[in-house]
Structures are given as structure tokens and as C-alpha cells.
Amino acid sequence: MTVRELAEALGLEVLTGQTNLTRPVRSGYTSDLLSDVIANIGDDAVWITIQRHVNILGVAKLKDVSAVIIPRKLELEESFLEKAKQEGIAVLRGAPSAFELSALVYERLKRG
């Protein structure tokens, strides 16, 4: 499943245009602690987090995440999205909480 397909399936907003939409998604990780993400996120993962400062993009890039997903329709700064595009990282946003989004993504990925 690609980032675009996942976004469409779950009704997530795509906030970074065409950036990285064809990347495959094979796993996911939900955490707001960057050391935890660095150590434990898998390959081709979507990262669900409420952190929205540009420094998390360093982590996203390093771990080569497929997309960052922001829950609860939380506000994002334009500078964050600009930097994400620059770094080639897709940012998606949904209305559900991190807990619910994790369940939805998990369910989708399991179905394939």
C-alpha cells in the first residue's frame, strides 16, 4: 500500500502536495519521544505523533519514514510543512486521536 492509498483509505488530509505519495507503507509506529522512535520505528513506516516542530523532521528523514501522520486535526505551521517538502517527507493529518489512528492504520496494513 502506498502513502496515497493509505491517505485515501483513511480519509487523511495530505498537507505536503505530491511529496512522497508513491512510497510504500509496510508498518507504523506511534510515539512522541524521539529517542523511542529512533530506536524502534520499523522500515517503510508511518509515524503517528503530536510533535510538530521542525526537529522531528530530522528524525523522520534519518529513519526514512514513509509519512508523518498528525492526529486530532492539530494545527501545523507553514514552516514545518515547507521543511517537510524540502526534505521529501509526506505529512498527513486526520481527525481521530493517535490511538484511533494507530488502530485504523494497523487494520489497513493487516488487510494489505
Next chain:
Amino acid sequence: MVDSLAYTPQITLEFEIGEKDFFVAGECASRVKKTLQQLGLKQDIIKRIAIIIYEAAMNVAIHATSGRLVVHVEPDGITIRTEDVGAGIEDINLAMKEGYSTASYEIREMGFGAGMGLSNIKQCSDDLNIESRVGVGTTLNARVFFKDERRHEDA
């Protein structure tokens, strides 16, 4: 992909890390990762090295006033060294404990300073040495050795 490099050019990469320069940690780690991928190192070793670099650089950015990161690639392994000028560590054993942190509330709110940095580094290193003087600074040396079953198939 190989565990080690039949022929390794000796490579040294250096980065300056400023106070509260959090983005640079990811940048350092990403750049070293790319270099190691080009050298054809195995993915799991690269991952460990990237974690060490990220966490070590973050520690400098969070706790020091200035510092540098030096990554040295040799035929038998890689050395990651940070040297900083800053607060230093009072009790290294305590600092190694997962969850122990002296980071400020602001830093923790950003998702840093969870007290996992040094334990992450330890887990990923084959050899780790930290020297620190309170009020002066800290030097960290981490080594990752390439495996012994080297110089095989693609030699």
C-alpha cells in the same frame, strides 16, 4: 551487502554542533548513513551507527554550549566521538540509567530528553567510553566493530 569492508578507505567526517541545534543531529546521522550505504555496509550495522550518532549529537545540542562530532571509519569498525564544552555529567552511572534525564521541561515537551539517549547508545555500541568533568565538558567515544566473517562473497 557486507558486514565489513574488504577495502575501506579511511574516512573521517566532522560536524560542528551548536547549542540547541536540534536539527543538526538528524542531519549528521543522515549524512553518515548515506556515506556508509555508499560503502556497502550492511543495513543493521548502519542503523546502529545512525542511532549512536543521533543520540550523541542530540546530547551535545541539549546539554552543551558547543561541541563537535567526529566519525572515523576504519577497516575493522567505526568510531563515533563527541567532544563538548558544557555542563558535564555529575554521575555517569546515573546518566546511563534509562529514564534518567536532566533536560528541561521545554526540551522534554519537544520529545527530547526522555533519558533514553545514553542507554540507546550503549545498546548499539560494542564499546563505549564516557569521560566528563562537571562544568567543563564531556567526551564520548563509541565503537562499532564490523563482524569477523568479513571479506567474503563479494571480495
